[in-house]
Amino acid sequence: MTFDEIQGYAVLSTVVVPLIAVVTLLFVPGQYKQAVRWISAITGAVVFGVSVYLFVAFQTEYSEPYQMVLRWPWIENVSFLGENGVSLYLGVDGISALMGLLTGIVAFAGTLAAWKLEYRNKDFFILYWLLLSGVYGTFFSLDLFFFFFFYELAVVPLYILIGVWGSTRKEYGAMKLTMMLVGGSVLMWIGIFAVVQEANLGTFSLPALWEAGQDGTFSPGFQKTFFPFFAIGCGVLAALWPFHTWSPDGHMSAPTSVSMVHAGVLMKLGAFGIIRLGIQILPEGAEFWMPTMMVLGTIGAVYGATAALTQRDLKLISGYSSVSHMGYVLMGLATLSTIGVTGAVLQMFSHGVMTALVFLLIGALYDQAHTRDIRDFGGIARVMPLWVIAYVIAGFANVGLPGLSGFTAEFHIFVGTFQTYPIFGGFAIFAAALAAAYMIRIFAIVYWGPLNPRWKDLKDVTPLEIIAGSLLLGSIVLMGIWWSLFTDRLEPAVLSLPGVTG
Amino acid sequence: MRDYTLFIPEYIAAGGAVAVIAVELIWPRVRKDILAYATAIIALAWGVAALFWIGKDPLSFQGLVQVDDFTTFFRVLGAGIVFVTALLSAQFIGERSKVAGEYFGLLLIAGCGMAMMAAARELLTAYLSLEVLSFSLYILVGFYKRDKRSSEASLKYILLGAFASATLLYGISLIYGITGSTYYDGIADGLASRASGTDAATLVALMLVLAGVGFKVSAMPFHMWAPDAYQGASMPITAFLSTLSKAAGFALILRLFTGAFLDDAEEWRWAVASLAAITMVGGNLIAIQQTDLKRLIAYSSIGQVGYMLIVIAAIGWGDELAGQAASSALLLHIVGYVASTLALFAAAIAYFNRTGKDSLEGMRGMAETQPFLALVITASLFSFAGLPLFAGFATKLFMFQASTAGGDLLWLIGVAVASSFISLFYYLRIMRWIWLFDPVAGMTRFRVPPMLWSVTAVLMLAVVFIGAYPAPVFEAADEAVKPLFQLGADIAGP
Numbered sequence A: 001m002t003f004d005e006i007q008g009y010a011v012l013s014t015v016v017v018p019l020i021a022v023v024t025l026l027f028v029p030g031q032y033k034q035a036v037r038w039i040s041a042i043t044g045a046v047v048f049g050v051s052v053y054l055f056v057a058f059q060t061e062y063s064e065p066y067q068m069v070l071r072w073p074w075i076e077n078v079s080f081l082g083e084n085g086v087s088l089y090l091g092v093d094g095i096s097a098l099m100g101l102l103t104g105i106v107a108f109a110g111t112l113a114a115w116k117l118e119y120r121n122k123d124f125f126i127l128y129w130l131l132l133s134g135v136y137g138t139f140f141s142l143d144l145f146f147f148f149f150f151y152e153l154a155v156v157p158l159y160i161l162i163g164v165w166g167s168t169r170k171e172y173g174a175m176k177l178t179m180m181l182v183g184g185s186v187l188m189w190i191g192i193f194a195v196v197q198e199a200n201l202g203t204f205s206l207p208a209l210w211e212a213g214q215d216g217t218f219s220p221g222f223q224k225t226f227f228p229f230f231a232i233g234c235g236v237l238a239a240l241w242p243f244h245t246w247s248p249d250g251h252m253s254a255p256t257s258v259s260m261v262h263a264g265v266l267m268k269l270g271a272f273g274i275i276r277l278g279i280q281i282l283p284e285g286a287e288f289w290m291p292t293m294m295v296l297g298t299i300g301a302v303y304g305a306t307a308a309l310t311q312r313d314l315k316l317i318s319g320y321s322s323v324s325h326m327g328y329v330l331m332g333l334a335t336l337s338t339i340g341v342t343g344a345v346l347q348m349f350s351h352g353v354m355t356a357l358v359f360l361l362i363g364a365l366y367d368q369a370h371t372r373d374i375r376d377f378g379g380i381a382r383v384m385p386l387w388v389i390a391y392v393i394a395g396f397a398n399v400g401l402p403g404l405s406g407f408t409a410e411f412h413i414f415v416g417t418f419q420t421y422p423i424f425g426g427f428a429i430f431a432a433a434l435a436a437a438y439m440i441r442i443f444a445i446v447y448w449g450p451l452n453p454r455w456k457d458l459k460d461v462t463p464l465e466i467i468a469g470s471l472l473l474g475s476i477v478l479m480g481i482w483w484s485l486f487t488d489r490l491e492p493a494v495l496s497l498p499g500v501t502g
Numbered sequence B: 001m002r003d004y005t006l007f008i009p010e011y012i013a014a015g016g017a018v019a020v021i022a023v024e025l026i027w028p029r030v031r032k033d034i035l036a037y038a039t040a041i042i043a044l045a046w047g048v049a050a051l052f053w054i055g056k057d058p059l060s061f062q063g064l065v066q067v068d069d070f071t072t073f074f075r076v077l078g079a080g081i082v083f084v085t086a087l088l089s090a091q092f093i094g095e096r097s098k099v100a101g102e103y104f105g106l107l108l109i110a111g112c113g114m115a116m117m118a119a120a121r122e123l124l125t126a127y128l129s130l131e132v133l134s135f136s137l138y139i140l141v142g143f144y145k146r147d148k149r150s151s152e153a154s155l156k157y158i159l160l161g162a163f164a165s166a167t168l169l170y171g172i173s174l175i176y177g178i179t180g181s182t183y184y185d186g187i188a189d190g191l192a193s194r195a196s197g198t199d200a201a202t203l204v205a206l207m208l209v210l211a212g213v214g215f216k217v218s219a220m221p222f223h224m225w226a227p228d229a230y231q232g233a234s235m236p237i238t239a240f241l242s243t244l245s246k247a248a249g250f251a252l253i254l255r256l257f258t259g260a261f262l263d264d265a266e267e268w269r270w271a272v273a274s275l276a277a278i279t280m281v282g283g284n285l286i287a288i289q290q291t292d293l294k295r296l297i298a299y300s301s302i303g304q305v306g307y308m309l310i311v312i313a314a315i316g317w318g319d320e321l322a323g324q325a326a327s328s329a330l331l332l333h334i335v336g337y338v339a340s341t342l343a344l345f346a347a348a349i350a351y352f353n354r355t356g357k358d359s360l361e362g363m364r365g366m367a368e369t370q371p372f373l374a375l376v377i378t379a380s381l382f383s384f385a386g387l388p389l390f391a392g393f394a395t396k397l398f399m400f401q402a403s404t405a406g407g408d409l410l411w412l413i414g415v416a417v418a419s420s421f422i423s424l425f426y427y428l429r430i431m432r433w434i435w436l437f438d439p440v441a442g443m444t445r446f447r448v449p450p451m452l453w454s455v456t457a458v459l460m461l462a463v464v465f466i467g468a469y470p471a472p473v474f475e476a477a478d479e480a481v482k483p484l485f486q487l488g489a490d491i492a493g494p
Helices: A003-026 A033-057 A094-116 A121-140 A144-155 A158-165 A170-199 A206-214 A220-237 A246-253 A256-281 A283-310 A314-335 A338-369 A385-399 A405-420 A422-447 A463-481 A483-495 B004-026 B032-053 B069-096 B101-119 B123-141 B148-179 B184-192 B196-216 B225-232 B235-259 B262-287 B293-317 B320-355 B371-385 B391-402 B410-436 B450-468 B471-486
Strands: A067-075 A086-092 B059-061 B065-067
Touching: A003 A033, A003 A067, A003 A086, A003 A094, A003 A121, A033 A094, A033 A121, A067 B471, A086 A094, A086 A121, A086 A144, A094 A121, A094 A256, A094 A338, A094 A463, A094 A483, A121 A144, A121 A158, A121 A256, A144 A170, A144 A206, A144 A256, A144 B391, A158 A170, A158 A246, A158 A256, A158 B410, A170 A206, A170 A220, A170 A246, A170 A256, A170 B391, A170 B410, A206 A256, A220 A256, A220 A283, A246 A256, A246 A314, A256 A283, A256 A314, A256 A338, A283 A314, A283 A422, A314 A338, A314 A405, A314 A422, A338 A385, A338 A405, A338 A463, A338 A483, A385 A405, A385 A422, A385 A463, A405 A422, A405 A463, A463 A483, B004 B032, B004 B059, B004 B069, B004 B101, B032 B069, B032 B101, B065 B069, B065 B101, B069 B101, B069 B235, B069 B320, B069 B450, B069 B471, B101 B123, B101 B235, B123 B148, B123 B235, B148 B184, B148 B196, B148 B225, B184 B235, B184 B262, B196 B235, B196 B262, B225 B235, B225 B293, B235 B262, B235 B293, B235 B320, B235 B471, B262 B293, B262 B410, B293 B320, B293 B391, B293 B410, B320 B371, B320 B391, B320 B450, B320 B471, B371 B391, B371 B410, B371 B450, B391 B410, B391 B450
Parallel strands: none
Antiparallel strands: A067 A086, B059 B065
């Protein structure tokens, strides 16, 4: 067994370990809540460790575009499927290595955040790990069948997770979120059928389809027709304006750790899907549609920030700020330039850890205060100093303060945008200014000022939340100061994307 | 050639049916669950006997019936359905009925009908097999004759069924008039060399046949009987109806349309495509309004029939290779659909046996009181909706992919995916009752009897297995459809 194969099994383990946790938890009686927590914590630690390993061991100079490859034939030579029809085909490039790292961090932190959950926590963690298995699978799949399999798997548990453990209009939020996300999948299904049929290779292997996308198998007309199916289908999950409306409602209703995973990781699946299915399979279609995507992304960025300014629920503010930040991601992708796309991927990571931290903190507050309305608060800094410090750092990362991850990412995106679509670069800067406004509004109303006596008994963050929070804070700072750790890994992957220049 | 050994599996099943009835006649106080287990064992023997024909050259009984891998596939599937239904009925019937011999006997007879529908290569044989199945189902649906709803369902089913049979027979007679043959091969030859003035008659004949078989698989607008029959029948029979009769219907359709009508695809394919579109959109839309589980499943299964009809349309559009690919994917989908439906009903029956509730509202809080059953129901519903890890995702994806017919049918597949999206809405509403609400006061956890528990668990595993690793079933299905497209000259006629 070569070293590369062993690494391939490490990639596989990110999918399999959560599934093992699911099966194990099925057999743990529901009343052993502590056992359930420990099993989840161990699972979280293992996948976190593997994700870090995959990111660190990723070689920046490698002969093939994908490393740590594992390929098992799954179904072949049946019906319309030919050689290698469907294979369990996993591999890592710079983009997925970074996304895997993000998933590991957020998943572990989310496990710790859900530690205090008492109500049916076995069921909760079963669904939680099912979701994360799907997330990992999507990031590492190099086979369209399994890509979509895992993509959908990540959506399946959300209805029950939000509906049972959520808050504030949870039934509505859960139904809206699930229906909109699956509605996006409908478009993806159609796109997949069309692409596989048109390529007529009898295989779902993504590298084969990517090749078909570049050697003229897909005519320009075909590419232009079907690119929107992938872009909108995945775009729903990436909160592409005007298909973002599930996001604030869904985030508001979801329980803490689901919000963390959902805003932190799941929304990135959408942007990742646009890269993998849109840009890589249909490069000419991407080139044709990207100006539109730029417009929509910009509207999303400005609209999300504006809406966040007017909201009073802390989670809604974060939900809309997510729409705004995912707008940046889409803008970065739409530049189709090296620096812009790199910025988009960096922003996916940056927004992931930052928003997970914010939702973790909001959860810590809500569990005690049972309200998230910012008008109810005031002077919280006096009773929850650590909480406020963490929130302020997350907020500054949100705004894009130098030295924090948001700056690294947004700098790339803004430069890329100014190079390709200067006017939209101006809008992007405007949205960042709005971000500063809504963050400072929270600071002013919630943290400073006289302490509302109703909150004098609030406790600061618990040790577990400190561990989870420092993990996320550490990633924010790390990306803010050590850019090359991330950009070196992304560079070869971004350069190899078809149609990406400059 | 008259080779009577070809029917050994059916001798076992039919003989077993007679034996089950006889045992109860001789010894009326026999425990009903023993009859159920005996039926299950007979079904098992029937299925195992069928396996001896795997991979052999197709054998024909005077050109009327052909035993090949396709027949074997449906024999085994039918035996499996009877096996599971018998086990699911054990407690259900035992608690509610003093006489059960006919019930179990008819399950086996209906299974024989299905096997012969898959095997028939002659229209009258196919028709007779269809009626054997239908009559068994008429009686099974009305088995509780003192229950008004059951009798009403049965009566409605019989009347509409008779009408459909008449339609089918009229179509058959027209076809005989045009081609001079009732053998599938003969019809294909006859249609190829038909007189120029008979085009209109051919079209009418094809449409009548399509309407007749469309009724049997409850395609819209010929679906009117299904919701009432499903609701009126006892729960195991609802499961039986929605699996066996649909699988059998599609076995017959596949054999008939590939064997006899393939060269005239242009005449009927548009009709099948529109039938598919109406069926899946209509079925899924009406299902949204249902509050009774069985009625809801009736409409949802109508929607499923719509998806399956796409394959028949694709056979009409594509060449033989594409047709074969689509048919094997259809067989895979049928297996996944059967497993999911049976799993759903196994869990629902276990719940009903204890609580007597089969409305959606009655499932309130099931996740608390009976987490295992809640899990199984959730899994089967997600499987219907085509979400991954469960059978429906893989089987639907392959079936639709195989049916694109060179892109001609992409619009129909778009409709299918969209209606599958609609279906998710009402499946989620069931899940809302199960997961989101607290149970009514006084409901506590209870133990499911071991037999029912294991059947349910095995079916659930099957749903997950087909969803995660469909290769074995897919390969079997691929072998099974080969005889459909390789026939013609090499099998001797009458």
